[in-house]
Amino acid sequence: MTTQAERPRPQLDAWVEKTRAGITAGRFPARAFNDQAVYDLEQERLFSRAWCFLAHESEIPSPGDYVTRSIGNNNLIVARDEHGDIHASLNMCRHRGNVMCKTEMGNASHFRCSYHGWTYKNSGELIGVPYMKEGYESRLRRKDWALVRVRIDTYEGLVFGTLDPEAPTLAEYLGDFRFYLDLYLKHGLDGVEVHGPPDHWIADTDWKICAENFAGDGYHTPVAHQWGFNLGYFPSSGSTHSQGWAVSVPGKGHGIGLGHSPGFPAFGGFPDDLAEEMKQALTPEQVQVFARTRTAVGTVFPNLSFLMQPFSLVPGEPGVRFVTMRLYHPAGPGRMEMYSWCLVPKSASPEYKAEAYRAYTLAFGQAGTFEQDDFENWTKVTRSAGSTMVKDLDFPYVMGMESEPDPDFPGPGRAVTPYVNDTNFRNLWSRWGDYLAGEA
Structure with missing residues (x-):
């Protein structure tokens, strides 16, 4: 019996074309x-070509x-060298392919392979070879x-x-969505920084479900997060909740939902x-x-998302604003690594930063109330999508x-x-279909 992963590529390509036609028709x-098979094609044609988020400069x-960090199935070292410049290199020794750096974060001027001792500067140059x-x-x-740049x-x-x-510049890739990214990144004249290390965990859900949700899924909020209306976290329900805009950048895949509330x-x-300052x-x-x-909840195609909203359980008070930035890294079909930053x-002020981090933790930290609601649904959607009757x-x-x-709209x-x-x-x-068809 031939599995989906073993099907001939022409059959998968035909499925991609059928899928693209279905998207146009709303399916x-x-x-x-x-x-x-879809996961493998994403690795080959999407994550090998798109611009993917790696880190925030304030982390290093x-x-x-x-x-x-990773792009697709490639693990990378993102490091700041002694001159202050940032480099990204494949986390693999060029001698026999051992993993160079085995920790998620730290500080090092050099990386030395634990297998045969080849040593590289943190900018990637090979400087030490035993028994040269x-x-x-x-x-x-x-x-x-040198390490692969x-x-x-x-x-x-x-x-x-x-x-x-051969990819276009990042500015071309982001396009007009930079206008909306500024909402998350220009808080004050000095911009933003990460507060604390990222939450990082493994989840049995597909990265695309999360990317879609954060591209502006206001439809699920009154149901999945109904407690927020019952407790007064949201000042409205139903019709008033839907006020605002869904904004997309055609041909780029990026999108944002801008939700309004009366008063x-x-x-x-x-x-x-x-x-x-803003x-x-x-x-x-x-x-x-x-x-x-x-x-404001948005996704930079393919798998970087942002959310900004106030958090308060006191009806009538705006509360404190927080921003979460999140990366959905594919780790296999129906499985991903989740990174979440504040x-x-x-x-x-230090007081405001602490309050914003507290609000983020309560709402969208690893054990946050909204986070638990979402992942409960996302994991079940993923499980259903893998069943034989669903294909x-x-x-x-x-x-x-x-x-x-x-x-x-301005x-x-x-x-x-x-x-x-x-x-x-x-x-x-x-846009996902463009990449899988090799036409992005």
Whole structure:
């Protein structure tokens, strides 16, 4: 019996083309959320070519600081060298392929292989080879055997990498979505920083379910997080919850949901001094879009997401704003590594940073209330998607098929209302299909 992973590639390519046509018609295959062949194709055609998030610069602030992160099935060392420059290298010794760095974060000027002792600078250059004269008779050219470099670029402190030397620039890749990223990254004139190490765990769920949810799924909130309405965390329910916009960047896959609440104050949840700094850091158009936004939840294609909202259990009070940044790293069909950070304004007081981190932990930390709600659903969706009867079933993505862009929306991209809409998801899956078809 031939398994899905063993099927001939032409048959899988035909499935991709059928899937792309279905996306246009508002349908998406359930199989995509837990399938070995789909996972393998994503590794080959998506994660080998897209720009993927690696780290925030504030995680490695000093010379020698490093973290280990991954793009697809490639583990990387992201390090700041003695000159302050950031490098990303494959976490593999060039001699026999041993893992060079076995810890997730730390500080080191050099990395020494535990197998044969080859030693590299944290920028990747090979500088030490045991028995160089006796064993290699000085024939080995060290400069030919540096760690494998990975192309990187940054935006407002975010470090991205791509395995494709021919990929467009990061600025081209992000496109107009930079306008919306600034909502999360320009809190104050000095920008943001991570507060504490990231939460990191393994989950039996597919990365795409999470990326879709954070591209603006306001539809699930009154059901999955109903307790928030019952306790007064959300000031409304039903019809008023759907106010706002779903904004996508056509052809890029990025999307954001901007949720509004009646009577919510401008920049509510921020201290007055930070609110004033944000108004200076943002453009007038960004202020117009963001000032009344209560909840902003967005995804940078393929697997980096952000959420900003105030947290308060006191009805009528805006509470304290927090920002979570999260990476869904694929670790197999129906399985992923979850990274979750709290971002805080650099210029904020220690008291505000502590309160924002507390709000993040209660809501979207590893044991947060919202996080538990979501992962309970996501793991069950993934389990269902792997069953034998599901391989030929589709899910409906027809909400908002007739939505017209809001002509008065002051920001870039395609903004439709209400916020509860499938437009962003169709855009996300369309770009996913481009990559899997080799046409991105």
